[in-house]
Amino acid sequence: MNNKFFRIGAGILLVFLIIYVGTEINWVFHPFAVLFQTLFIPIILAGFFYYLLRPVVKIFNKKLPAVLSVLLVYFILLCIVTGFLVLLGPVLKRQFYGLINSMPFIVSEIQKRVTSIKEMNIFQLEQLAEVLDLENLFIELGDLINRLLRSITANISNIISLLANTVLSIIIVPFILFYLLRDGDRLGTYIINLFKEEKRKLARSILTDIDQILSAYIQGHGLVCLCVGLLCYIAFLVIGLDYALLLAVIAGLTEIIPYFGPWIGAIPAVVVGLFQSTGTALIVIIVIVIVQQIESNFITPQVIGKKMKIHPIIIMFLILLAGRLAGLIGMIMVVPVYAVFRVIVTYVMKIRKGELKL
Template sequence: MVPQSKFFRIGYGILLVFLIIWVGVKIGFVFYPLKVLVQTLFSPILVSGILFYLFRPLVNLLTEKRLPRSLAILVVYLFFALLVTIIIIFVAPVLKRQFTELVGSLPALIQTAVSKGQELAESEWFTRFIESFNVDFNQISEKASDYLVVGLNLLSSNFKTVIGFVANVFFLVVTVPFILFYLLRDGEKIRDGLLKLMPKTQKSSVKAILSKMDETVSLYIRGQFIVAFIVGVLCLVGYLIIGIDYAFLLALAAMITNVIPYVGAFLAAVPAIIVAMVDSPFMVLKVVIVCVIAQQIEGNLVSPQIMGKQLEIHPLTILLLLLVVGSLVGPLGMLLAVPVYAVAKIVVVHVYHLLQLRFNPPEGD
């Protein structure tokens, strides 16, 4: 019969999915407590998970020296606190001074960048080039400056958002150390608890998959932090050599944006080029040379040695992902999109493998 054909079965499945979504929207109040729970715990668990993979090698190293695990965790905490204190004492004043100077000169930077852009747009060769694409450069530059000024005004005037951000940071500072402590101390028990849910015939396979998933996620998180730090140091050295203003802030921006593969290199170069435009065209050229050298070292020497080839993502996938997430979430989403996607991809692939073992056990088990 026709209603039993494959086409109709697919149609029934799609209608059933839409019906479930519609019912879920109508009874959304039932899931509100779950929504609040997820929103409250997401950030602390995410930060704790990242720190867990960064701190665990140090904790394991100390436990191998016959130090009790709880004491080893406390020693790592003290070392981290000492490192943060050193950064605050020696680096924070420089960053604060440069940030204050940058904020004070930001209107002038914007005006200079816009005026230089307009001068470029009025040049004869560039005008012919732009006209071939039917693009109004003056209108684009005016809108970009207007949007930037509006964004800065919103950040400065939205007191409620600032208070909420401070409260969230305080909540993270208070809760993350406790969550992280129990993750570092009882992390193995979590894996053992998952293994208890699996049949005895599949425990060895599941244990191997969990170990591989843990190793891959650990490699990605530690590798990204190490690579980003090295890129930041390379950019800082280069910026200090060429003598550009706000070298520490620009290097910090390069370090943060480098967590976005491929695209992060271009994002890191944008603020440095804007600052260099105020100086001279020759400074812009020197900034471009520094950024290119830093990214070549990172792409050809650092990343292959630290990251290997286990976590490669196609550039087209990254571009589409950034376009979608940027439209839905904004700049912060673009910063987190690729790392979250990479980790989620690892987890989904391995969980799918686990489900295959769970419902389709290998022959002979």
């Protein structure tokens, strides 16, 4: 027992010593940091697409060899992406540049509408507008947009570097994904075989639970994003909202951030709606609320189910904390990372209670 605690204590001290040396002597860990930064995003993206495409590959595996199954899925995916770019790419491009060019006019029009709302003085709207100080809010929004454009111009070299890294990730991801789809099942077996014979059953159970949770979350969340995007697009077309396709794509993509994402994605749609008319903005808000109710009460329970079993307050806290520490990437990744961590802790607690044996 004493030897066990001694090894644990020595291991902890060694970790802190390595961290200290790394902070004091930058060149020791700098190459590893660069390697980590280079490969982190491609590996995460490859893992994300692995869980999305694995069910399709398994269907083809029933009739075809693994390599042919993966290549066939790649071909189908390439056809879908090409079709999307050909059919919807020009529309998205036109709407994106149209929205960017219209921003000064949108901000100006919104300021006029806020002024007109204040002058109506219906149900004390004037007092409400004064409390919220909406005019200054949208003036600041316009200044923010101008500063953003100037910042983009000033940091063009950093943007080029970011684009280069993005292109590198796009090139690397398909290769990593290919081997994951081809050898994913064998990878789990390889990890299990690293453990001693008597511990392999437990290792298999832990890996299976982690795999099921990640699969349910990623596949389910991907389908939820698609459904929300389609619902928003149909609704935006019906109410005659400008830039309907672009705003629906934004709404679908931001859905990947639980709880906060839908409202982040709603902001551009409400702003564009307010530019068209106050009534349109109100209808957009109603539409988004209805879509979110459909998503939270019907789509998500059916698609993701209750496998995550994480309280909404915990999710909100995790997202806020992750956003503070790691930005957008942290907000996207924190829920599945927490779910994996919870699985491991659950097994550790069962072992400590004697319910499971090592």
